[in-house]
Amino acid sequence: MKIHRINPSKRWSDITVYNGIAHFVEVADSDTSADVSGQAQQIFQQAEAMLAKIGSDKSRILSVTIYLTDFANFDALNEAWEAWLPEGCAPSRACVKAELADPNYLVEIAFVAAAGEEYLAD
Numbered sequence: 001m002k003i004h005r006i007n008p009s010k011r012w013s014d015i016t017v018y019n020g021i022a023h024f025v026e027v028a029d030s031d032t033s034a035d036v037s038g039q040a041q042q043i044f045q046q047a048e049a050m051l052a053k054i055g056s057d058k059s060r061i062l063s064v065t066i067y068l069t070d071f072a073n074f075d076a077l078n079e080a081w082e083a084w085l086p087e088g089c090a091p092s093r094a095c096v097k098a099e100l101a102d103p104n105y106l107v108e109i110a111f112v113a114a115a116g117e118e119y120l121a122d
Contacts, residue, residue, distance in 0.1 A: 001018065001019050002018075003016065003017070003018050004016070004017040004018070004119055006053060006054070012025075014050065014053075015050055015053065015054060017054060017115045017119045019120070020114060020115050020117075020119050020120045021062070021112060021113070021114065021115065022050075022051075022054050022056065022111075022112070022113045022114070022115045022119070023110070023111070023112055024047075024050050024110075024111050025108065025109065025110045025111070026043040026046045026047050026050070026108070026109050026111070027039075027043065027100070027102075027105050027107075027108045027109075028042045028043060028104075028105060028106075028107070029042055029046055030042060032102065032104035032105060033104070035073075035076070035106070036068075036073035036076050036077050036080075036106045036107055037076050037077070037079070037080045039105070039106050039107050040076075040077055040080040040081065040084075040107055041080060041084075043107065043108075043109050044058075044080070044084045047061075047109070047111055050111075051113060054113075054115040054116055054119055055115060055116020055117065055118055055119070056113050056114060056115050056116055058084070058085060058086065058089065059086050059089040060113050060114040060115075061085075061089070061091040061111055061112070061113045062091050062092065062112045062113055062114060063091045063092035063093065063094075063111075063112045064091055064092075064093050064094075064109055064110065064111050064112070065093075065094045065095075065096070065109070065110040066093065066094065066095040066096070066107065066108075066109050067096055067097075067098035067100060067107065067108040067109070067110075068095055068096070068097055068098065068106070068107050069097070069098065069099065069100055069105065069106050069107070070097070070106070071097055073106060073107070074095070077095075077107060091112075
């Protein structure tokens with residue numbers, strides 16, 4: 001089966017899709033001075049754009065791993081998360097406290113989602 005790598009570089013691909021399952025990671029991109037809610041909103045917008053690239057949407061997210069630098073931000077993150085997801089579409093989820101590569105990042109999210117039919121086994 002073919003592995004689809006979207007925008008691959010030496011260090012990562014924006015999205016990797018295998019057998020219809022997509023994997024990608026998002027961090028705040030435009031304003032790392034934002035609070036956790038602001039960074040989460042940036043991540044959600046970026047995730048929607050990535051999902052659209054593979055013929056998918058946020059209702060097709062299968063699981064996420066959320067890396068949070070400070071659990072004092074947990075409630076604010078959950079509020080943003082719950083407002084973003086469609087009712088009845090919450091994926092499996094893990095949330096761990098982590099030190100991220102850039103100290104300005106408050107949250108990073110690794111997504112696994114079902115891709116569109118064009119990414120099923122070839």
